[in-house]
């Protein structure tokens with residue numbers, strides 16, 4: 517009997533013995549290093565450049581049960597022209613919505629460079645049969661999603677069924693077709709940095725284009741140490757295999773100050789090659805206005821009220 521064609525597997529499991537040992541994270545050192553990087557201060561010009569980059573790297577997100585086409589249309593306007601009074605402000609990288617709202621986002625963003633990202637695979641729990649998850653992905657792609665943000669099956673991961681997690685990611689990647697795949701680890705449920713590293717390597721091995729911390733529905737969501745841990749996994753995979761994988765911290769990132777801290781950690785860990793929206797995104801529902809306010813402050817020396825800017 518003819519064999520089914522092999523699915524793409526990124527690079528091979530078991531996570532190469534040449535990769536640094538998985539269970540080797542020194543939590544105290546990791547948190548100390550993240551804390552030290554967070555204290556870096558940067559000069560005014562560099563700060564303005566970082567704020568501009570933070571906008572260009574943003575996946576402007578709404579993931580509420582109460583989302584409507586009207587809310588998503590307003591979000592898309594904001595994504596394309598974050599400050600309608602200031603054409604020098606760039607557009608964000610993408611809007612991130614539920615599958616039901618992909619079509620409206622796609623239509624509103626037509627002709628712009630802003631991508632449409634859709635969550636899928638029974639977001640946020642991932643607790644559905646694989647066939648349902650794949651149908652979710654296919655529907656989002658058919659509706660026009662450029663990017664798919666999937667969740668891993670944390671229940672399977674935490675009970676040691678790594679092959680199930682791996683194979684699901686491989687199948688989701690195949691269902692994505694041309695759409696880019698971001699794999700959400702939901703690090704707040706993984707329990708240890710060793711597990712964060714293990715899940716990061718697993719997701720990259722299975723074909724993730726990006727690895728993402730969180731859904732935004734579970735606390736803690738993105739943190740600097742968790743992000744550093746994932747960036748180090750990306751660095752090690754790149755060193756060992758040459759493969760380039762992107763990173764998306766998401767959930768709880770609400771201030772320009774936090775965004776700059778993340779960029780410092782990124783720059784120190786992966787260098788300037790990763791300082792691009794093609795390889796780093798912020799998943800955030802309410803970060804944009806603070807970044808706009810800080811840009812205004814840096815330029816004029818005065819704060820503009822948050823009310824001045826439209827919804828985000």
Ligand SMILES: O=C[C@H](O)COP(=O)(O)O
Nearest residue numbers: 732766767768799800801
């Ligand atoms: O992927 C993005 C997150 O859902 C956004 O979380 P947030 O509402 O805490 O910014």
